[in-house]
Amino acid sequence: MENIKSNRITNLNDDLSNLLRDAGYLEIGACIQCGTCTGGCPSGRRTAYRTRTLMKKVQLGLTEEVLSDKELWFCSTCYTCLERCPRGVPVTDVIIYLRNLAVQRGYIQAPHYVLCKMFYNTGHGVPINEEKWNKLREHYKLDPVPPTTHKFPKAYKEVQTLLKSTGFDELTGVGDYEPKEEDGG
Amino acid sequence: MPADKMKFALFLGCVIPNRYSFIESATKSVFEKLNIELVEMEGASCCPAPGVFRGFDIDTWLVIGARNITIAEELGLDIALMCNGCYGSLLEVRHTLKNDRKKLKMVNEHLAKIGREFKGTAKIRHVIDILYHDVGVEKIQNRTKYGRKSPLNLKLALHYGCHLTKPSDIRPWNQESERPTFFDELVEVSGCKSLNYKDKFLCCGAGGGVRGAFKELSLDYTREKLENMTKAGADVIITACPFCHLQLDLGQVEVNNIFKDKISGPFNIPVMYFTQLLGLAFGMDPEELGLIRSPDLKGVPPFIPLKPVLKKIGIKVKG
Numbered sequence: 001m002e003n004i005k006s007n008r009i010t011n012l013n014d015d016l017s018n019l020l021r022d023a024g025y026l027e028i029g030a031c032i033q034c035g036t037c038t039g040g041c042p043s044g045r046r047t048a049y050r051t052r053t054l055m056k057k058v059q060l061g062l063t064e065e066v067l068s069d070k071e072l073w074f075c076s077t078c079y080t081c082l083e084r085c086p087r088g089v090p091v092t093d094v095i096i097y098l099r100n101l102a103v104q105r106g107y108i109q110a111p112h113y114v115l116c117k118m119f120y121n122t123g124h125g126v127p128i129n130e131e132k133w134n135k136l137r138e139h140y141k142l143d144p145v146p147p148t149t150h151k152f153p154k155a156y157k158e159v160q161t162l163l164k165s166t167g168f169d170e171l172t173g174v175g176d177y178e179p180k181e182e183d184g185g
Numbered sequence: 186m187p188a189d190k191m192k193f194a195l196f197l198g199c200v201i202p203n204r205y206s207f208i209e210s211a212t213k214s215v216f217e218k219l220n221i222e223l224v225e226m227e228g229a230s231c232c233p234a235p236g237v238f239r240g241f242d243i244d245t246w247l248v249i250g251a252r253n254i255t256i257a258e259e260l261g262l263d264i265a266l267m268c269n270g271c272y273g274s275l276l277e278v279r280h281t282l283k284n285d286r287k288k289l290k291m292v293n294e295h296l297a298k299i300g301r302e303f304k305g306t307a308k309i310r311h312v313i314d315i316l317y318h319d320v321g322v323e324k325i326q327n328r329t330k331y332g333r334k335s336p337l338n339l340k341l342a343l344h345y346g347c348h349l350t351k352p353s354d355i356r357p358w359n360q361e362s363e364r365p366t367f368f369d370e371l372v373e374v375s376g377c378k379s380l381n382y383k384d385k386f387l388c389c390g391a392g393g394g395v396r397g398a399f400k401e402l403s404l405d406y407t408r409e410k411l412e413n414m415t416k417a418g419a420d421v422i423i424t425a426c427p428f429c430h431l432q433l434d435l436g437q438v439e440v441n442n443i444f445k446d447k448i449s450g451p452f453n454i455p456v457m458y459f460t461q462l463l464g465l466a467f468g469m470d471p472e473e474l475g476l477i478r479s480p481d482l483k484g485v486p487p488f489i490p491l492k493p494v495l496k497k498i499g500i501k502v503k504g
Contacts, residue, residue: 042387042406046402046406047402070398073240073393074395074399074402076236076392076393076395076403077393078351078388078392079351079352080388083352097243099240100240100241100242103241108241110398111397111398112241115238115394115397119231123231125233125237126199126200126203126231132482135482139479139482140206140207140209140210142202142206146202146209147225147227148202148228150203154228155229155230156230158252159230161298162249162252162296163245166244166245166248166295168242
């Protein structure tokens with residue numbers, strides 16, 4: 001046992017396949033690299049993104065390589081791979097969880113950050129941000145302000161309370177979070 | 186009011202109320218015509234989106250989704266929704282919380298801070314699911330008989346949208362995701378023909394945050410869909426989701442622009458949400474169905490004019 005250097009053990013603990021196993025995505029071990037996922041992938045049809053390769057890298061535990069790659073965000077979550085996987089790997093769900101791990105490490109696309117900010121500030125990912133949208137609603141004989149968080153400030157506060165409670169504001173950096181002293185400023 | 190009158194809580198989401206509001210208008214009109222009551226879910230937020238927000242943080246997605254569901258639970262109603270993304274999110278949030286006690290505990294601990302609790306009493310229904318399973322194709326077909334004098338005669342390119350049918354194990358379509366036909370059956374009551382076209386079930390390209398972060402990639406999906414729809418001779422594209430609708434309408438203008446060297450000519454296929462088509466088949470006024478464009482607002486949908494398709498079925502509109 002002494003021959004096993006601690007850094008190897010650390011690397012092993014940070015291994016993606018372990019992280020996925022801990023989160024309950026056990027099926028990733030069943031992947032036989034058949035390529036059905038790549039075969040049906042509409043993103044792979046027009047880019048170099050290969051779902052099978054992604055699954056292989058996950059099995060090999062190439063954490064940093066997988067999570068820092070922008071191709072992780074090429075999936076449009078059409079679920080074709082998940083439906084067709086002959087080994088029952090929930091491929092799309094695995095990709096979504098990998099994205100969570102990427103965001104935890106600070107890997108987020110700039111337009112997605114803007115989306116988070118809009119959501120945090122309005123309760124909508126796509127909010128009414130120009131008066132023309134209110135006027136358009138009126139044209140279609142609807143209340144110019146929809147009965148959502150846009151109309152009810154209390155509801156919006158509820159959403160923001162929850163986003164603070166889950167730590168979404170800190171995770172994505174969109175909140176009015178002020179670092180505490182014990183965080184080292 | 187008869188005791189058996191159907192009643193649902195209407196979840197709006199983001200793209201419908203804040204961009205494609207004619208979908209809200211048309212669906213409310215058609216449901217009223219079918220004597221189905223829709224109650225507003227006051228204070229609802231973004232669902233949140235199943236690909237993109239779920240990709241940021243699954244737990245936050247569960248908590249916000251659960252809060253939305255509790256609004257319907259307070260009303261004592263099941264949820265009706267018009268967006269495949271909202272459908273995917275709320276359906277899967279509910280499924281997770283019904284089956285994972287740890288996640289349920291986590292979610293309710295957060296919800297307790299705003300005085301709410303997820304109970305799991307409200308079911309999540311896409312409006313297509315309600316019309317197809319609860320009302321039934323036959324009854325809707327009958328409704329068209331005392332609507333228009335002659336059946337509509339258009340060639341439709343249907344776009345189901347991914348999250349309407351997949352993952353299939355928790356959806357009400359008999360586990361069928363490869364070649365479902367329920368949406369074709371529903372819209373064909375109008376007398377129109379739903380076309381078979383190559384890769385009919387291909388994604389529109391908008392979902393999963395791809396449109397937001399990699400627009401050209403997302404529009405390349407759309408370009409391929411539009412080419413296949415054109416080859417099949419489509420008069421109009423019919424959607425079941427506002428985000429697919431946006432991608433196929435506004436996206437058409439964008440495809441014409443960024444792929445102008447790659448395509449044989451600009452695309453110009455009008456796009457309708459399916460309740461607009463049903464309403465026309467019932468003989469309803471195009472204005473009630475949100476089919477008349479605002480004369481003075483600029484930069485608002487529909488970006489591809491509907492006038493040619495309305496003209497084809499004998500409806501003259503100004504502008």
